Amino acid sequence: MKRLLIPILGLMPLFSFAGGYQVNLQGNKQTGMGHLGTSFYLGASSTYFNPAMMGLDSNKLSFEVGGSAIFGSVTYQNQETGISESTDNPVGTPFYFYGTYKINDKFSAGLGVYTPFGNSVDWGEDWSGKNLIQDISLSAIYIQPTLSYNISDNISFGAGLTYVLGSFEINRAAPLPIGNNNSSNLQGDQTGIGFNAGIHFKATEKLSLGLTYRSQVDIELEDGDIDFTVDPALAASFPDGKFAATLPLPATTTLGLAYQVNDKLLLSVEGSFVEWSAYKSLDFDFETNTSSLEDSKNPRNYEDAIIIRVGGQYMVKEGFALRAGFYYDQSPVTDEYFNPETPNSDNLGFTAGLSYNITDNFGVDASFLYIAGLERESEYKPAGFAGKYKGAVVIPGIGLNYKF
């Protein structure tokens, strides 16, 4: 598994521009309307958005596959020195695959592979915050086998296991008193297990509700590799070796409401509660400590955050849908613990999208997302590093759907 995972992740850097290191790009249809889809069915991607809805599919088999390309940058400005620097992030490429199979009128089975968390930030080797972070790449691929059960005509339930392949690499300069080219590289990969569940309720012909819960998954690295590059005079004090660390991927609860205004227009609103307070500290427990090398404690003290989304879909004609949406994504990072490693402001997302069915069975979904990372002035107090941050991201995405 380890051998397989690394080349895959090498090709596909993921990138966060949602709260913390959450990536909200799990379906191009949903992304086009503000990344909502908890309360109404849009295809096999419901495996992710609300597994209860898999049984609402009228087809025997449904598939969706797609991805996005993230072009984003964050700019930092030090208010005291005037220094201004920007990230040069690799283009992030989150992806998804979903397949659902209708076993009978009551039961459906599905499989989802998607990437809801990730972070790829590159500030460069020699920027003013290099002692906090030079570059980081974090990815988590979720594999989710799922079952749904239609309790009655208007209530359904679904649940699945999530098997998570996590991978992590961080490079930092090491601010040692001797030598000017000291650095550390930490990397590792590990798996984690969690679950998700959802319930869907069709209250009236026009109104439906959905509620989902995705559990926290802890990526517990046991044997990460640490590689120090330090001045030869200090090399004995900084031995390469193993480290352990735990990275929490937080639990998310989402409640959605959809209203079918008429044959053509659907409107929906959603709220998510993300339990980021689980991310207290990023601690590296080094297998070999020396008098100069103590375990690395990096307080994060994230706070729980909410996401509010609104969106709509307009059926121009049979097989051709236009979508638009907006969301507000609250940053879980406080002003005292804002680390450029995850430079996350409150975000405003503006989305548009369309779907076009080329045949009755085969269609294309496209989305476009612009994220404005609101300007904020914050500090990472433990390291004495402060300034203003502002981000901007554009994310075009494309997907295919096939059903029969």
Added chain:
Amino acid sequence: MKTNRILYILPIALGLVACEPEFEDIDFNDGSADFTSFVTVGNSLTAGFQSNALRREKQEVSLSAMLAGQLKLVGSGEFKQPLMDPGVGLGPAGNAEFGLFIKQGCDPSRPPSLSPGPIAPQGQLDQLAPSNFIGSNGPFNNIGVPGARLSNLNQVGYGSSQGNPYFARFASNPGETMIQAAMRNNPTFFELWIGNNDVLGYSTSGGDEGGDAMTDPTTFANDFNKVLDSLRKGGAQGVIANIPYVTSIPYFTTVKWNALVLTQAQANLLNGAFAAYNGALGVPSIAGQLTQPNEVNKRKITFQAGPNGFLTLDNDLSTAFVDTMGNQLPKYRQLTAGELVTLTISQDAIRCSGLGSVNTTVNPPQPNPITGEFILDTDEVASINARVDDFNDIIKSEASARGLAFVDANKRLRELASAGITISGITFTDEFVSGGAFSLDGVHPSTRGYAIIANDFIKAINGKYNANVPQVDVASYPALEVGQ
């Protein structure tokens, strides 16, 4: 198919639109100050002295140069420094500058360790010779002269061959004073940091045992007043700083008073060696001669397993004759908490020839006390810090009376010694070498240490003159390198 083509082109076009967010430029300005002609006046701290020497590469990142560089961004003019020739660090005694080397100590059982030592000069050490003087290249803006005390600023002859060679090197004529050299620039703004050497020479030579006296506070007040009068003759504004305690610098805090760590067996051996001395303290005819309070107990020598106070020879103790032949009881005692040992003491001698206890490499073994010039006793420490307080009161009240910006360097160094200072992920402490803030002489800041202080000067200027002068990026300056 038409739709397909749009879908294909659209993402690429939109992707190209993504660009780096930009901030508006910050409004950096000079506020109510006029930095047009900037001069700096002071001692080694102003000159850019580090690691026991003045060296061009360090002058270029001196406190003065950092301040001038930032003031230039808000309208200050050319700032000319009396730079040394490249590649040669030169100390006041003609010594080479200190570098950091990996050395095998005298004890082969210990691994080699990092220790400072003189660098082999990479050029001529004769820059302080009259034939190499550069006085005709002035005027210079950095009038920082290593070793200068306050009284030297207005001293005629300080720039002559009988004065300070660092100043003689760049004075326009041997009769010029430092203040006159500064005033040649018609300054509109000055930095003045002076007074450190008015206590430091006394301190680094071990207090009363050295040959250097502290300046009298009344003299200091008069001289300080005169210097400011002179600098402000043309209406110049400025920034002045106070003086750190000597207890804030690694020169006095690195070697601890009780760094003699013994096993029980070693302690027993040493106690045996001093049994006769301790016995003599109990002889009534001898004890009667020990007239200082509690002197018998103070002089008693006892060692135990773990850390012990070093053995010292203290000439302040009473003279006591042990016989009628004129033989005296040695003036031994052990160091106690609060006493400071200078950095210049030989670590090898402590480890391998019993300095501070008994030298067992000779036969018979001999007591090997640390002599007074390496020690500041608690009275000396108290009197030095009290004198620093006197000077700092004068500096502070002159700053407020004259409306000058004021830097509390004393407070900043205490902060460094207590909690440390963390900037851009680097934590600075007062630890020698590993703390990152001091150069290898244990007295003068490192380049990054100077950068921290430079920002304190800038903050003080900004506060006083409603200016917004940009600060320097401390982390961008280099750390120590081995062999440097």
